[in-house]
Amino acid sequence: METPETFLDFIQQQSGKLLEQTLTHTGLTFISVLLAVAIGVPAGILITRRKRLSVWVLGFAGVMQTIPSIALLGFMIPLLGIGPKPAIVALFLYALLPIIRNTFTGINGVDPSVTEAATGMGLSRRQLLYKVQLPLALPVIMAGIRTATVINVGVATLAAYIAAGGLGEFIFGGIALNNTHMMLAGAIPAALLAILFDWLLSLLQNINVRKARKMLYLLPVILLGLSSFYLLPNTYHSKMLAGFTPEFMGRKDGYLGLKSVYGLRIPTLVISDMIMYKAAYEKKLDVISGSSTDGRVKAFDLMVLEDDKHIFPPYYAAPIVRNETLQQYPELEPALNRLSGTINDSIMTELNYHVDYLKENPEKVAKDFLVAQKLWKPAGSRSKGSIRIGSKIFGDGYILANMYKMLIEGYTDLSAVTKTGLGGTKIVFDALTNNQIDMYPEYTGTGLLVILQAPQQVTDSIISDPQKVYDYVSTGFKKQYDIKWLKPIGFNNTYALMMRRADAEKLHISSISAFTHYVNQQ
Amino acid sequence: MIKLEHVSKNFGPEKKVVNDISFEVAPGETLVLLGTSGCGKTTTLRMINRLLEPGSGHIYVNGKEVRQLPPETLRRSIGYVLQNTGLFPHYTVSENIGVVPTLLKWDKARIHERTFTLMDKLRLPAADYADLYPHQLSGGQQQRVGLARALAADAPALLMDEPFGALDPLTRISVRKEFKALDEINNKTIILVTHDIEEAFELGTRICLMNEGRIQQIGAPADLLFRPANDFVRSFLNPQRLQLELKALAIKDLWTWLPAHTSTSNTVPLTAESTCWEALETLTSSPATVVYQQEQKVIDGNGLMAAIAACKK
Numbered sequence: 001m002e003t004p005e006t007f008l009d010f011i012q013q014q015s016g017k018l019l020e021q022t023l024t025h026t027g028l029t030f031i032s033v034l035l036a037v038a039i040g041v042p043a044g045i046l047i048t049r050r051k052r053l054s055v056w057v058l059g060f061a062g063v064m065q066t067i068p069s070i071a072l073l074g075f076m077i078p079l080l081g082i083g084p085k086p087a088i089v090a091l092f093l094y095a096l097l098p099i100i101r102n103t104f105t106g107i108n109g110v111d112p113s114v115t116e117a118a119t120g121m122g123l124s125r126r127q128l129l130y131k132v133q134l135p136l137a138l139p140v141i142m143a144g145i146r147t148a149t150v151i152n153v154g155v156a157t158l159a160a161y162i163a164a165g166g167l168g169e170f171i172f173g174g175i176a177l178n179n180t181h182m183m184l185a186g187a188i189p190a191a192l193l194a195i196l197f198d199w200l201l202s203l204l205q206n207i208n209v210r211k212a213r214k215m216l217y218l219l220p221v222i223l224l225g226l227s228s229f230y231l232l233p234n235t236y237h238s239k240m241l242a243g244f245t246p247e248f249m250g251r252k253d254g255y256l257g258l259k260s261v262y263g264l265r266i267p268t269l270v271i272s273d274m275i276m277y278k279a280a281y282e283k284k285l286d287v288i289s290g291s292s293t294d295g296r297v298k299a300f301d302l303m304v305l306e307d308d309k310h311i312f313p314p315y316y317a318a319p320i321v322r323n324e325t326l327q328q329y330p331e332l333e334p335a336l337n338r339l340s341g342t343i344n345d346s347i348m349t350e351l352n353y354h355v356d357y358l359k360e361n362p363e364k365v366a367k368d369f370l371v372a373q374k375l376w377k378p379a380g381s382r383s384k385g386s387i388r389i390g391s392k393i394f395g396d397g398y399i400l401a402n403m404y405k406m407l408i409e410g411y412t413d414l415s416a417v418t419k420t421g422l423g424g425t426k427i428v429f430d431a432l433t434n435n436q437i438d439m440y441p442e443y444t445g446t447g448l449l450v451i452l453q454a455p456q457q458v459t460d461s462i463i464s465d466p467q468k469v470y471d472y473v474s475t476g477f478k479k480q481y482d483i484k485w486l487k488p489i490g491f492n493n494t495y496a497l498m499m500r501r502a503d504a505e506k507l508h509i510s511s512i513s514a515f516t517h518y519v520n521q522q
Numbered sequence: 523m524i525k526l527e528h529v530s531k532n533f534g535p536e537k538k539v540v541n542d543i544s545f546e547v548a549p550g551e552t553l554v555l556l557g558t559s560g561c562g563k564t565t566t567l568r569m570i571n572r573l574l575e576p577g578s579g580h581i582y583v584n585g586k587e588v589r590q591l592p593p594e595t596l597r598r599s600i601g602y603v604l605q606n607t608g609l610f611p612h613y614t615v616s617e618n619i620g621v622v623p624t625l626l627k628w629d630k631a632r633i634h635e636r637t638f639t640l641m642d643k644l645r646l647p648a649a650d651y652a653d654l655y656p657h658q659l660s661g662g663q664q665q666r667v668g669l670a671r672a673l674a675a676d677a678p679a680l681l682m683d684e685p686f687g688a689l690d691p692l693t694r695i696s697v698r699k700e701f702k703a704l705d706e707i708n709n710k711t712i713i714l715v716t717h718d719i720e721e722a723f724e725l726g727t728r729i730c731l732m733n734e735g736r737i738q739q740i741g742a743p744a745d746l747l748f749r750p751a752n753d754f755v756r757s758f759l760n761p762q763r764l765q766l767e768l769k770a771l772a773i774k775d776l777w778t779w780l781p782a783h784t785s786t787s788n789t790v791p792l793t794a795e796s797t798c799w800e801a802l803e804t805l806t807s808s809p810a811t812v813v814y815q816q817e818q819k820v821i822d823g824n825g826l827m828a829a830i831a832a833c834k835k
Contacts, residue, residue: 111606111608111611113604113606113607113608114608114609114610114611115606115608116573116608117604117607117608117609117610117668118602118608119573119609120571120573120595120597120602120604120608121597121598121602121621121622121625121671122593122594122596122597122598122625123594123621123625124594127625131610132610135612136611136612196736226728485808499740
């Protein structure tokens with residue numbers, strides 16, 4: 001691992017990036033607060049004069065506040081795409097409620113005899129507002145701005161999910177990579193920013209407005225200045241823009257490998273995989289780090305670039321079965337092996353597309369496929385015994401488990417039950433070793449890195465050769481767990497770099513090397 | 523000069539808060555609008571500076587119908603004093619007093635001079651009080667600042683809405699006395715709202731007693747006291763009748779009923795313009811000598827009380 005020894009080492013090593021993220025974070029926070037002040041304070045003033053509107057305006061702002069932040073960011077994508085725009089709008093909506101409500105409360109809280117005296121002495125409505133109501137409501141309004149700012153420093157971390165940058169990149173990268181230093185490098189500055197801004201605004205809260213009127217005029221200037229930090233990192237020159245998940249950004253078999261092995265130099269945005277595919281389709285991003293058999297590859301007409309230098313570890317799927325079971329029912333292995341070689345990457349993508357995107361029943365998708373392959377047979381007597389098939393919660397697993405059930409029942413006299421949705425690798429594998437299930441489909445890469453946890457030098461030496469990895473896990477599983485890897489099914493569900501098919505064809509790019517050549521040329 | 527002609531005001535379709543009010547107040551005169559809570563006196567006052575719009579009828583201030591002027595212009599020409607002062611908490615005392623002159627765009631030196639003059643007249647020496655904020659003042663001092671603010675632009679008319687109502691009784695009496703003695707108010711048209719009968723009798727040139735939105739009687743204090751227009755007026759004044767009568771009657775009014783004593787030991791001088799209330803205060807310690815129309819009488823407490831009783835018959 002490349003994780004530096006101490007937290008301070010990490011900070012030192014990543015200081016450039018940390019500064020950039022902090023500035024972006026500050027910019028995101030203040031540009032949205034500034035907008036919220038510009039809209040929220042007049043809105044608050046308006047509803048003190050039109051009381052009937054206040055229910056609607058406060059209601060709207062209140063509803064915005066209750067939408068979970070990640071969902072609000074999600075809603076923004078179809079409207080505004082990815083990047084800073086939707087993030088700023090979402091943050092703006094979050095900041096609105098405290099500012100509108102405090103303006104409303106602050107102005108309504110001014111002693112009515114003071115406003116009556118002011119009106120009675122002949123102040124116009126405008127003079128009443130600027131000379132009396134706003135100065136007296138200022139501490140309350142400033143408290144609202146403080147609240148909004150602190151909320152936004154927190155929510156802005158989520159902006160990293162939609163490629164708007166900020167300290168969330170470190171936080172979510174750290175979580176994905178289980179890298180505490182990286183996580184803290186994002187979380188601690190975010191907390192410090194919140195405290196710092198709150199303190200600075202508290203200084204403004206209780207100043208005497210009339211004595212320090214010039215200071216008050218400075219406020220928008222300061223806010224604008226802080227907002228403009230956001231513009232600094234936005235200096236991309238390349239025609240191509242990459243969007244990678246936080247996890248991919250930090251992995252050696254991810255972005256780091258792309259840089260060191262392929263020599264790729266490309267501006268990157270950090271983005272959640274939930275929205276990455278769609279963003280690529282909508283031309284917000286040009287290249288993304290996807291999963292090669294994800295249904296959305298087909299749904300959004302993306303093309304997987306060939307990993308011609310083999311930096312992504314092979315994740316070939318194959319059924320793994322308890323040897324005990326295989327010995328008890330010798331007819332099981334040939335039945336399961338019938339699936340081998342029938343599903344390549346694009347077929348698996350297609351199948352996932354039917355389940356994930358078209359929302360078809362996995363059982364139906366499995367049967368349709370087997371029928372088309374002329375592998376489907378009606379169930380036999382089911383009299384001999386029962387095989388328990390497990391799967392993880394991901395799409396691949398559901399479909400494969402159903403196929404295996406049909407194959408077992410069609411080609412043997414055994415019956416089969418599926419136990420799908422067993423969570424992640426750890427849960428389903430423990431179920432297998434503890435004889436809760438007899439088999440489940442697993443990936444070679446997972447067997448190597450997660451279950452066997454092969455030493456670094458072994459991994460490095462075999463990672464580029466799928467056959468060697470398969471041999472290593474077969475041997476290892478047999479020796480350690482008495483579990484057998486049957487023949488691989490054929491597809492490789494690994495990391496992949498992908499771009500829009502139309503672009504790839506137009507530019508004649510089919511491999512990562514060709515892509516790198518094209519990008520670095522610019 | 524302030525003039526109301528058949529002014530009415532409804533809150534809602536049914537409730538007539540002010541019902542056909544007409545009166546005229548001349549410069550130098552103080553008209554007191556007197557009545558219980560909800561009688562429409564404050565509503566009447568607030569229509570004059572258009573904090574409320576009259577429902578029907580006409581209101582003239584300094585000869586102009588109030589609706590012909592923009593409300594801000596109208597209000598800047600009328601001083602306004604409120605019960606709770608309504609001082610701006612974020613303005614200093616001198617800034618508070620200078621609000622209307624600033625609105626009228628007086629130059630700074632003039633505002634400064636005017637502010638300081640008024641502060642001295644109201645026993646708030648500028649050197650000590652100019653830069654204080656309202657919350658640093660006592661209730662009586664705040665009310666004096668409120669008075670000074672209303673007088674600052676030297677507006678010809680002054681509206682006062684229970685100006686001394688929030689003060690404790692002792693402070694109220696002293697602030698009231700100071701107000702009465704101010705030369706600033708000499709030529710102003712003043713309308714003062716109160717529910718305090720004693721205050722009305724002390725400050726009012728004329729009193730307008732209201733009930734349920736209607737004028738019950740309008741006239742000099744003595745008229746209400748001795749020639750009540752109806753039972754409402756009589757019963758309204760009854761609880762304080764004796765005290766009011768003592769304050770309303772001067773020695774000269776009783777002159778014919780006073781016995782012509784001539785013993786002159788240990789008397790103090792008293793003017794014939796003194797009220798009976800003031801005379802009784804003096805007479806508790808010793809008899810007094812009064813000269814009226816070249817005739818001299820020595821009076822004591824008993825003689826005075828007998829004269830009052832005789833006069834009322």
